Amino acid sequence: MRKLLSRFLLIAAGLLLSAPLTLAVTLHVPGDYTTFGAAIAAAANGDTVLAADGVYAGDDNKNLNCEGKDLVLMSENGPDACIIDCEYSGRGFIYQNGESSAAQVIGIAVCNGIEIQGGGLYVFNADPVFKNVIINDCQALGQGGGVYIYHGNPTFLNCVLHNNFASEGGGMSGEESNVTVNSCIVAANSSTG
Numbered sequence: 001m002r003k004l005l006s007r008f009l010l011i012a013a014g015l016l017l018s019a020p021l022t023l024a025v026t027l028h029v030p031g032d033y034t035t036f037g038a039a040i041a042a043a044a045n046g047d048t049v050l051a052a053d054g055v056y057a058g059d060d061n062k063n064l065n066c067e068g069k070d071l072v073l074m075s076e077n078g079p080d081a082c083i084i085d086c087e088y089s090g091r092g093f094i095y096q097n098g099e100s101s102a103a104q105v106i107g108i109a110v111c112n113g114i115e116i117q118g119g120g121l122y123v124f125n126a127d128p129v130f131k132n133v134i135i136n137d138c139q140a141l142g143q144g145g146g147v148y149i150y151h152g153n154p155t156f157l158n159c160v161l162h163n164n165f166a167s168e169g170g171g172m173s174g175e176e177s178n179v180t181v182n183s184c185i186v187a188a189n190s191s192t193g
Contacts, residue, residue: 028052047072051108068098088112119140150176153177157184
């Protein structure tokens, strides 16, 4: 019996030592990477991209797509201090590769986005979580001036959707989705349909 137990422990130890050990890391913007896009590209599943105060603009700071990685994208000091300015060309975030609820955006504002659907955020077949996020002054030519969701189950906690415009669903529009909205402010949005 003792010999069998020793053999089992040796096999278990060998399996543990041979398994790859990955630890989540924090990538700082602009400290480690100058843009959100560069940090997201370098990040691995489970990592955190932490942004310092500032207004982030330019091509590598909009249309941010995590490409299926469950990342936490967050600011150091909340959405009043960390703003993604889409400069009326593109949107803030795109989730369309099956990201789970472990994919989160925390304490970031998105403004001046424009797209056909989802001027600020676009969610398709994904379940991300948005906490303390502000989406304002965004517009869509079709649906979801602030947010558009299709086949997704995203969660919005303590968010603000303000002054967004679309043909349908000025603040938010969703189809074939199960959206959770809790303690959010949706105000001064408008649509033509």
